[in-house]
Amino acid sequence: MLSQLQTIDIIVLIGMLAIMPTAGIIIALRKKTAEDYFLAGRNIKWWAVAGSVFGTNISSFHLIGMLGIGYSIGFVQAHYEIVFPAILLLCFVFLTSYRRLDVFTLSQYLEVRYNDKARLLYTILLILIILVQLVGSFYVGSLTLQWLFGGTSFEMSYTTGLILIGLITCSYTIWGGMESIVVTDTIQTLMMLAAGTAVAYFTLSQPEIGGFTGLLNLDAAQPREAQKMHLYLPSNHPNLPWTGIFTGLLLQHCFNFSTNQFLVQRVLAANSDSDARKGVIASGFLKLTIPFFSISAGVAAYYLFRSRFNGMDFNSDNAFLKLVETVIPPGTGLVGMILAGLTAATFSSVDSMMNSATTLLTVDVYQKYVNPKATDKQIVRFGRLMILVMVVASIGLALWTYTPDRTNNFMLKVSAQLSYFTPGIMVAFFVGILWRGASARAAVIAMAAAPFYGLLAEFMYNNFLGTNPSVAAVFGEKLNFMHRVFLTFLLTLTTLIVLSRTAFPNLRPEGFERLRVDIDAGQLARAVGLFLLVQAVFVGLIFLGGLSPKSVAVWAALATFGLFLGPKSERVKERKSEVVSRAGFSLSNDLIWAGLLTAVSVGVLYYFA
Numbered sequence: 001m002l003s004q005l006q007t008i009d010i011i012v013l014i015g016m017l018a019i020m021p022t023a024g025i026i027i028a029l030r031k032k033t034a035e036d037y038f039l040a041g042r043n044i045k046w047w048a049v050a051g052s053v054f055g056t057n058i059s060s061f062h063l064i065g066m067l068g069i070g071y072s073i074g075f076v077q078a079h080y081e082i083v084f085p086a087i088l089l090l091c092f093v094f095l096t097s098y099r100r101l102d103v104f105t106l107s108q109y110l111e112v113r114y115n116d117k118a119r120l121l122y123t124i125l126l127i128l129i130i131l132v133q134l135v136g137s138f139y140v141g142s143l144t145l146q147w148l149f150g151g152t153s154f155e156m157s158y159t160t161g162l163i164l165i166g167l168i169t170c171s172y173t174i175w176g177g178m179e180s181i182v183v184t185d186t187i188q189t190l191m192m193l194a195a196g197t198a199v200a201y202f203t204l205s206q207p208e209i210g211g212f213t214g215l216l217n218l219d220a221a222q223p224r225e226a227q228k229m230h231l232y233l234p235s236n237h238p239n240l241p242w243t244g245i246f247t248g249l250l251l252q253h254c255f256n257f258s259t260n261q262f263l264v265q266r267v268l269a270a271n272s273d274s275d276a277r278k279g280v281i282a283s284g285f286l287k288l289t290i291p292f293f294s295i296s297a298g299v300a301a302y303y304l305f306r307s308r309f310n311g312m313d314f315n316s317d318n319a320f321l322k323l324v325e326t327v328i329p330p331g332t333g334l335v336g337m338i339l340a341g342l343t344a345a346t347f348s349s350v351d352s353m354m355n356s357a358t359t360l361l362t363v364d365v366y367q368k369y370v371n372p373k374a375t376d377k378q379i380v381r382f383g384r385l386m387i388l389v390m391v392v393a394s395i396g397l398a399l400w401t402y403t404p405d406r407t408n409n410f411m412l413k414v415s416a417q418l419s420y421f422t423p424g425i426m427v428a429f430f431v432g433i434l435w436r437g438a439s440a441r442a443a444v445i446a447m448a449a450a451p452f453y454g455l456l457a458e459f460m461y462n463n464f465l466g467t468n469p470s471v472a473a474v475f476g477e478k479l480n481f482m483h484r485v486f487l488t489f490l491l492t493l494t495t496l497i498v499l500s501r502t503a504f505p506n507l508r509p510e511g512f513e514r515l516r517v518d519i520d521a522g523q524l525a526r527a528v529g530l531f532l533l534v535q536a537v538f539v540g541l542i543f544l545g546g547l548s549p550k551s552v553a554v555w556a557a558l559a560t561f562g563l564f565l566g567p568k569s570e571r572v573k574e575r576k577s578e579v580v581s582r583a584g585f586s587l588s589n590d591l592i593w594a595g596l597l598t599a600v601s602v603g604v605l606y607y608f609a
Helices: 007-028 034-042 046-057 060-072 075-081 084-100 106-113 116-149 158-204 211-220 242-259 261-268 273-308 316-327 334-370 376-401 410-418 422-434 440-463 469-475 481-501 509-515 521-543 549-565 590-607
Strands: 569-572 579-582
Touching: 007 334, 034 158, 046 158, 046 261, 046 273, 046 334, 060 075, 060 116, 060 158, 060 273, 060 316, 060 334, 075 242, 075 273, 084 106, 084 242, 084 261, 084 273, 084 422, 084 590, 106 116, 106 261, 106 334, 106 422, 106 509, 116 158, 116 261, 116 334, 116 376, 116 410, 116 422, 116 440, 158 211, 158 273, 158 316, 158 334, 158 376, 211 273, 242 261, 242 422, 242 481, 261 273, 261 334, 273 316, 273 590, 316 334, 334 376, 422 440, 422 481, 422 509, 440 481, 521 549, 549 590
Parallel strands: none
Antiparallel strands: 569 579
16 A cells, blocks of 8 residues: 555654654653553543543444444444443443542442452453453554555555554553553544544545435435435344344443443543543443444445446455545555544554553452552552553464454454453442342352353354244344343343342452442433433324434423433532532533433434434
8 A cells, every 4th residue: 555655644643643652751760669561650631541442442444444344334333333321331330439449440340249269250350351452453453554554665464564553552551550551542533533534534535425414315216125325124134133233232342341341441540430421421422423423334335336436346345445545645645544543443452451450460369469568669560561561462472373364344343252251340349339139159150150151141042042033034043142141141141149148148248339339220220211201202203193213302401411410419529528409501520411411422323213
């Protein structure tokens, strides 16, 4: 690709990529305590929380994968970016409890609620989850670098690309810790948004497409079964069934934003509860932009390639790179900017996951079991060593696990792999914070059993239930991973509740009392029930009243927003004992911003039905 770049593109590419390690290294020169190294001194402002959460959550295999799934399947992939239930759960259920305990890791939180075995098991499971995602990020990042330097004197192999990614991220992550990562993540977020927006603009501007409105009209002209700009596919769809989206995928979102160390670590590092809450909500708005600049560009690429290349079909994971070659005008520096954004997307997730994994290994293994009296200097030194270990392990697994040949919809495959581990973690956190009766032994057994429940559910369905034509007609011949997540969640939930009530009653109620959450199960149930009741009214108007989803989208959004404008809410302000009452409409009220995020998301769910 570089052989096709002009001088301006190369200058832009090198200049933008040089910003990241330079900024990270400058910050790394500052002396660091353990709290500085792992949590940036708990001094991150809301805008940096937003940039870091978004940058951590979106990697190059997301940018490439999202567009590729839009190309091959359609706009339904937008559900991966509509995460308002998970954000509300974090902001108004978990957040103040996490931060009040002043923990470094969520595993420490589980130790407070349950015991040290729950803490260690969480650490083991999260290390496995992070490794799977790190390997995926290294894999796609190396393929991107291969494509980038292909046909030049700098052409590199798959292995060389892996090593280069490891070296660049290590250059600032090892020495700078969380503070360097937050700063570079924020820079990388701006680069990713600029790159994605540029690709979308030039794709949608092509005469065959005619803008976003033209794309909608072009798609609407197709037979209904061939249309791509819709959010719901049949319940037996092999990849993105609507039944799985509102069950398993919803649970996966809740895991990522509420119980996942490498995202929640940004919340723990925030300057205040308000900064943490506003930052997470802002990241939700940033995620809502992805369907409109990445996934819609993928759908547009489908129609553009079909028109311009005589119906030739491309590998979905190659669609992004082919699109850059096709629509971006040369000699403007835009190609260099886009490629820099794509490369930055790789680094933004890799550095964050490495830091979180080493935080877990350092705090929960080294400081807990190996050297409980370790000084700050020893803790930071061990953390730096663990980054090297994680990089070497990830490169080795990327070489052993994946070949440098792309496969279609790689992102969905990684999501399916991760989902074996997450249901048990979610159950332990959700039940633990809402029910004082959850016991430590029951929680540990439930967390450990979850992957086996997932494998069992998959085996039983694929070999027995799925062979029944009537069942297959509803849920498909093979068990979709989203359905598997939901089934595993139910089995794990049942295990924890039954064992807590029978064999292993809770003998440590003080663990629950220390959490001091600001909302109980009854309040949460009433809030969810009211939200579902409002949506039931509009769904009824569509199915029984004959109204179109588009016609009710705005009204559904406004009614949803109204739920956040009710009576005043009281919340315990961070690190102070007084109760702060917030009422009425105020732009400083984070509840208003949460309501706006929810309303916009609901409007999208109806409009693209």
